[in-house]
Amino acid sequence: AQTVTQSQPExxxxxxxxxxxxxxxxxxxxxxxxxxxxxxxSRQMILVIRQEAYKQQNATENRFSVNFQxxxxxxxxxxxxxxxxxxxxxxxxxxxxxxNNDMRFGAGTRLTVKP
Amino acid sequence: EAxxxxxxxxxxxxxxxxxxxxxxxxxxxxxMYWYQxxxxxxxxxxxxxxxxxxxxxxxxxxxxxxxxxxxxHFPLTLESARPSHTSQYLCASNSDGLGETQYFGPGxxxxxx
Numbered sequence: 601a602q603t604v605t606q607s608q609p610e611x612x613x614x615x616x617x618x619x620x621x622x623x624x625x626x627x628x629x630x631x632x633x634x635x636x637x638x639x640x641x642s643r644q645m646i647l648v649i650r651q652e653a654y655k656q657q658n659a660t661e662n663r664f665s666v667n668f669q670x671x672x673x674x675x676x677x678x679x680x681x682x683x684x685x686x687x688x689x690x691x692x693x694x695x696x697x698x699x700n701n702d703m704r705f706g707a708g709t710r711l712t713v714k715p
Numbered sequence: 716e717a718x719x720x721x722x723x724x725x726x727x728x729x730x731x732x733x734x735x736x737x738x739x740x741x742x743x744x745x746x747m748y749w750y751q752x753x754x755x756x757x758x759x760x761x762x763x764x765x766x767x768x769x770x771x772x773x774x775x776x777x778x779x780x781x782x783x784x785x786x787x788h789f790p791l792t793l794e795s796a797r798p799s800h801t802s803q804y805l806c807a808s809n810s811d812g813l814g815e816t817q818y819f820g821p822g823x824x825x826x827x828x
Contacts, residue, residue, distance in 0.1 A: 633814030645805065645819035652814060689755060695814055703748075703817055707757040 602627045604694050606706035613682045614714050620667075621677045621709050623692030631697030634668065634675045639708075640688040648690070651675065653697070679711075687713045718742050721806050721820035728796055729828050736791045736823045738806030747789040748817065750805040751775060758805065764789055796827045 603626045613619035625634070636648040651659045651668050658666050663680045679686055692706040719740040728734055740747065745766045750758040750773075760773030764783040778800070779793050789808075793800055804823045809815040 631813075635816065637819075644821045645807075647816050647818075650814075650816060691758070693817075697813055703760075705758045708755070710755060 602629075602632075602694050602696065602702075602704050604692055604704050604706040606690075606692055606709050608709045609707070610710045610712070612712045612714060613679070613686075615682055615684060617682055618678060618680045619682055619711065621679075621690050621692075621711065623675045623677070623706055625673050625675065625692075625694045625704075627673065627694065627696070629696050629698065633695045633697065634666075635693040635695070635703075636664070636666070636675075636677045637691045637693060637705075638686075638688045639691065640685075643688075645691070649677065682713050684713050684715060687711055719806060719808055719818050719820040721804075721823050723823060724821060725824045725826075727826045727828065730795075730797055732796050734793050734796055734825070736804055736806075736825070738789045738791070738820055739787050740789075740806075740808045740818070740820075741787060742808065742810070742818070743786065744808035744810050744818075745786065746809050746811065746815075747783070748807040749773070749779075749781060749789070749791050750807065751777065752803045752805055752822075754803060762791065796825075798827045801825060801827050 605624045632653045634651045639645045667676045689708045694704045722737045747764045749762040752758045759775035761777040762781040806820040807817045809817045
């Protein structure tokens with residue numbers, strides 16, 4: 601079974617600085633999809649960014665970008681120019697390309713943004 | 716924001732009561748999911764559905780049950796609530812297809828006394 605590991609339970613960043621959240625995964629599939637979700641305190645879980653494994657180009661969404669290393673099975677999230685509103689739990693998730701009913705989540709990283 | 720709704724948002728109830736947590740989505744998604752999440756912790760899949768009249772248990776064993784009579788509606792029921800059921804319950808859905816993004820509801824925070 602696929603597993604997703606987030607090795608940083610907590611991270612902290614100064615406002616306007618850059619922070620990178622780590623995620624590794626284990627799979628035997630060659631085709632799959634990776635996601636980063638954000639869950640602010642007491643608020644809805646929302647998608648931050650999505651990456652298709654067959655695409656070599658790293659996905660970007662404004663201040664959010666990923667470093668996707670397929671061979672290393674690594675999928676880190678970089679947040680540039682951090683804002684107070686970025687404070688949240690961030691979950692890395694994996695979805696197989698063949699058994700697409702199964703989304704696997706990591707344990708999450710709590711990001712604190714210091715003013 | 717995604718069009719997926721959960722009610723109630725907060726529920727405090729005594730041990731032994733029967734409760735139903737509602738989840739509805741207006742996106743026409745065939746696939747729906749229930750996750751259990753302790754605050755600030757990881758998500759555990761407890762139930763999912765591929766479509767009407769289809770329900771499956773997830774990775775985490777749960778005493779709850781679900782039904783899927785209509786595409787847009789996926790309620791979760793606890794026949795007899797216990798303090799160990801205290802948690803947050805998240806409903807999610809996505810359309811059919813490869814690598815589809817899952818959309819989440821706002822969650823129901825349940826406290827069983």
